[in-house]
Amino acid sequence: MKKQTLIYCSLALFAVLYFGGSWLYKNADHSVSQEKNSALVRPYAPTIGKENAKTVIVEFFDPACETCRAFYPFVKNIMKAHPDKIKLVMRHAPFHTDSYYVVQMLEAAKYQDKYFQTLETLYKYQDKWTINHKVTIAPIWGFLHEAGLDIEKLRDDMKRSEVDERIKQDIADTKTLGITKTPEFIVNGKPLKRFGYKELEELIASEL
Amino acid sequence: MNLSLSAWSILFMAWLTSMVAIIGSLFFSEVMLFPPCVMCWYQRICMYPLGIILLMALFPLDVKVTRYATPLVGIGLFFALYQNLLYYGILPESVQPCSQGVSCTSDYINWFGFITIQLLSLIAFIVIALLLYLFKKKVNA
Incomplete structure (x- = not known):
């Protein structure tokens, strides 16, 4: 074969491999497989929305993650637009250093039925306790009462072994599902093909 | 002529x-x-130009390409x-604050x-280094 032809063929082959591969990858089924399904939703995970809704959004989030905070009202609005059709399951992915401690607060708040109030309070003041992705716990105690929590009880509940076990299970499930970034949304077992507000809205719409 | 073809193939x-x-x-x-x-970016900075200068050196065969390719391969x-x-x-690895960046030791x-991916990159640089070494030997012979 002529050298020139060889090069052109190689270049063409690389182009075919790349674009063909991309096409195949994007169109492949990236749904959560059957055996990993149990890692998606755990009975203890807090939920809002209709219990037996057809559309189930599982969100893996980190309370210290700014993008998670930004998505929270967005998802709530979508749910408001489709009442009784969507269930949102909250799963923890404490990837930031010391986020674990904040997730302990969230888990402990469940014993006072104040999970979502606590989450919203944490998000409201997120820039006070997470600066440049660095979590500092101390400022949180200054505003946490706004969630209507009994702080003494919360401190006690945070020490429960059940709290620890659940967070460890959440973290184990992020590993099983290959979740490395937050927020991660999985709608009826289907992850986002590309991250973004519009993409999430479309994915939810396609599953309604 | 046989010699230059073989050197060309190595470069190819x-x-x-x-x-x-x-x-x-x-x-x-x-x-994906x-x-x-x-770290991946530093290695890309070295690898991507190689795709261009090695190709340029194939037409016509430029035996001096090792002079320009070696530093890139070395740094990469x-x-x-x-x-x-x-x-x-x-x-x-020194302790780092959690940043939006990606840990270079994650899988x-x-x-x-x-x-x-880390190992694939290392293998690629080693293979290119060895091939350039063989090329140089062939050309100097």
Whole structure:
């Protein structure tokens, strides 16, 4: 074969491999497989929305993650637009250093039925306790009462072994599902093909 | 003439290797959406020009290409080696604050239990280095 032809063929082959591969990858089924399904939703995970809704959004989030905070009202609005059709399951992915401690607060708040109030309070003041992705716990105690929590009880509940076990299970499930970034949304077992507000809205719409 | 063809083939293989590394790394970051860590960028800075200058040196065969390719391969090899030493824990990674960046020791792929992106990069640089060495020997012979 002529050298020139060889090069052109190689270049063409690389182009075919790349674009063909991309096409195949994007169109492949990236749904959560059957055996990993149990890692998606755990009975203890807090939920809002209709219990037996057809559309189930599982969100893996980190309370210290700014993008998670930004998505929270967005998802709530979508749910408001489709009442009784969507269930949102909250799963923890404490990837930031010391986020674990904040997730302990969230888990402990469940014993006072104040999970979502606590989450919203944490998000409201997120820039006070997470600066440049660095979590500092101390400022949180200054505003946490706004969630209507009994702080003494919360401190006690945070020490429960059940709290620890659940967070460890959440973290184990992020590993099983290959979740490395937050927020991660999985709608009826289907992850986002590309991250973004519009993409999430479309994915939810396609599953309604 | 036989000699130059063989030198050309060696250079061609080096170019192919660089192209596989380039296309592969682009596939990981642009199609599979793995965010590249900073070490990956340093290695890309060295690898991507190789895909161009090795190709240029094939037409017509430019035996002086090693002069321009060697520093790139050397620097890339250094970063690849360093990152693999970090990955295998031979060098300690200093404690870092949690940032939006990506840890350079995380696993995106783990084929057969040992093939990681870090290792693939190192292999690519080693292969290109060896091929360029063979090329140089062939040309000088």
